Amino acid sequence: MAELMTCKELVELVTEYIEGTLPYDVRMRVEQHLVGCEGCTNYVEQMRQTIQLTGQIREENLSPEQKDDLLKLFRDWKRA
């Protein structure tokens, strides 16, 4: 059996694991490790939560000046 993957190695593969881009054998080793490791299972889950939360961010509102500038741009375009 190949040497077991350490937690330190696993955390650097998490993005590729989640993206589904790991080669099959490496993916199997990651999954083998996850079965027996609560810390890494939580780490992967935290990464998934991080991605999901980042997707919920809506950026700050526009300042009144920004909005005025953009409206002027729109009205000029419309007239043209």
Next chain:
Amino acid sequence: MNASVDEASLLNSLRAGDESAFVWLVEQYHATLVRLARLFVSDEPTAEELAQETWLAVLQGLERFQHRSSLKTWIFTILANKAKTRSQREKRTIAFSDLDDPASDSPTVDPDRFKPASEGVWAGHWVEGPIQWREIPEDSLLHDETMKVILQAIDLLPGTQRAVITLRDMQELSTDEVCNILGITETNQRVLLHRARAKVRQALEEYLQPEH
């Protein structure tokens, strides 16, 4: 694009000159355009200007827009092209792909969190593993706080990582779209994304640890 907004009807409204459709669009994307523009140009006013030029190009190109990509991807592509042209004109000829990302092969998790080699078979395993985060509250002040923690962490990232996580995870574009917009390889994109996510996770970990 927000799933609740139908892109075709949005485009029709824009083409018909509906101001509220335009306002909706700039509220969705203007801040992100300025954020991305800042990567290529030296100051905030120039970034703002680039974002405005992008909107004008969007309006002028509406008739020609072919749906080969989503409207959102098309807008970001226009911005990236304008930004590259501009930074060349300013003689800042650094291509995005050359922007240096310091220490891109250093570990993304503090090595002290793992047992040292002296621990034999346990070397490289967590000293104290990550735990389950306390429940993340929805639709509350605390939820807004969580979002702020993420945005602050993103703002502290090196520019290239910030661009990739903004487009991939905030704007939810695909790997291919991000590689095209930024002119980077898939491998490079994945490395930058990995480092960016790891730092945001760490910021969240500090914030979301269950109370002791």
